[in-house]
Amino acid sequence: xxxxxxxxxxxxxxxxxTFSVFSLxxxxxxxxxxxxxxxxxxxxxxxxxxxxxxxxxKVVTQWTRYVTVILALLQSTGLTYLFHRGTLTxxxxxxxxxxxxxxxxxxxxxTAGTAxxxxxxxxxxxxxxxxxxxxxxxxxxxxxxxxQFAILASSAGGYANAKFIGVVLxxxxxxxxxxxxxxxxxxIPIQFSKRIRGRRMLGGQSTYxxxxxxxxxxxxxxxxxxxxxxPALVASSIPGEGFFGPxxxxxxxxxxxxxxxxYVIMFGLLIVFFTYFYTAIQFDPARQSxxxxxxxxxxxxxxxxxxxxxxxxxxLSRITLPGSLFLATVAVLPxxxxxxxxxxxxxxxxxxxxxxxxxxxxxxQIESQLMMRNYEGFLS
Numbered sequence: 235x236x237x238x239x240x241x242x243x244x245x246x247x248x249x250x251x252t253f254s255v256f257s258l259x260x261x262x263x264x265x266x267x268x269x270x271x272x273x274x275x276x277x278x279x280x281x282x283x284x285x286x287x288x289x290x291x292k293v294v295t296q297w298t299r300y301v302t303v304i305l306a307l308l309q310s311t312g313l314t315y316l317f318h319r320g321t322l323t324x325x326x327x328x329x330x331x332x333x334x335x336x337x338x339x340x341x342x343x344x345t346a347g348t349a350x351x352x353x354x355x356x357x358x359x360x361x362x363x364x365x366x367x368x369x370x371x372x373x374x375x376x377x378x379x380x381x382q383f384a385i386l387a388s389s390a391g392g393y394a395n396a397k398f399i400g401v402v403l404x405x406x407x408x409x410x411x412x413x414x415x416x417x418x419x420x421x422i423p424i425q426f427s428k429r430i431r432g433r434r435m436l437g438g439q440s441t442y443x444x445x446x447x448x449x450x451x452x453x454x455x456x457x458x459x460x461x462x463x464x465p466a467l468v469a470s471s472i473p474g475e476g477f478f479g480p481x482x483x484x485x486x487x488x489x490x491x492x493x494x495x496x497y498v499i500m501f502g503l504l505i506v507f508f509t510y511f512y513t514a515i516q517f518d519p520a521r522q523s524x525x526x527x528x529x530x531x532x533x534x535x536x537x538x539x540x541x542x543x544x545x546x547x548x549x550l551s552r553i554t555l556p557g558s559l560f561l562a563t564v565a566v567l568p569x570x571x572x573x574x575x576x577x578x579x580x581x582x583x584x585x586x587x588x589x590x591x592x593x594x595x596x597x598x599q600i601e602s603q604l605m606m607r608n609y610e611g612f613l614s
């Protein structure tokens with residue numbers, strides 16, 4: 235099972251371990267998005283901008299880009315220092331001539347690589363199908379999977395080894411479980427009251443609100459990974475001796491490595507927290523209740539207004555809990571198996587979640603595009 239450094243390398247498509255132009259990958263943009271969404275909760279003006287439609291979202295997106303560039307500059311500076319010290323390369327100094335001019339060139343190059351990936355992701359979102367950032371992470375992970383399974387096979391003692399077969403079966407079972415949970419939803423019935431307009435009877439139809447078990451998708455897993463990245467990066471630049479030595483050793487042993495119960499517990503708790511946090515952003519019961527009431531609808535047996543809001547909040551809390559626990563379990567299960575069986579599994583639960591989740595979401599968008607184009611063909 236991979237630690238946080240392994241996850242970063244996975245998100246960058248293996249670019250981190252080779253110290254390439256795209257070593258930072260998409261992580262600065264993800265961290266920037268987290269910061270902006272957290273700020274929207276505490277800054278009313280920012281939240282109003284997000285609710286103003288396309289114009290407001292453009293302003294928030296522009297701010298997210300600026301924060302991404304600032305974070306990329308900081309992270310590339312730290313990464314350059316780590317490669318100079320040999321922290322990520324087994325003690326090998328990749329930058330023996332560590333001068334301010336050379337460091338500046340490397341930092342600008344790495345930041346430009348992140349800016350290019352950010353631009354590419356936005357271009358895919360605008361002109362392509364699916365979320366561009368998610369698809370970039372998806373392609374990065376898929377490109378690494380064959381090598382990871384090869385590492386697993388060699389560490390297990392050959393392709394016929396029972397451990398290797400067991401891990402492959404685990405991979406398939408987890409994938410099937412993710413697909414099953416992704417399709418699960420709670421349908422809340424909505425009834426619209428009948429109205430008479432002229433000689434026509436309007437309304438009276440019934441529909442439903444589909445609340446998914448996993449409303450947040452794979453976003454909480456990506457957010458949790460990026461949050462764990464910060465202490466690992468800071469600790470890597472702290473000297474191993476002196477006052478902060480124990481802090482450095484604790485983080486190295488328990489957060490950088492995936493084979494630690496501290497890593498498992500903290501990663502799992504962060505996933506649960508971000509699942510609730512992102513679900514609250516995606517689905518606002520008060521706003522949904524107000525929308526239902528304005529359209530003349532109601533939930534059978536529930537009064538419109540505050541009671542509808544409380545009912546939606548109650549249902550959302552009940553279905554979010556199992557969804558968040560499932561996400562956390564899938565993400566940390568390979569690490570738990572690595573701890574118990576002392577096996578280099580080679581892939582993480584995060585990679586399974588992201589690959590499966592992004593593939594399902596992209597397939598749904600492709601289906602909706604095909605249906606829309608077919609309808610246009612029938613009408614024309």
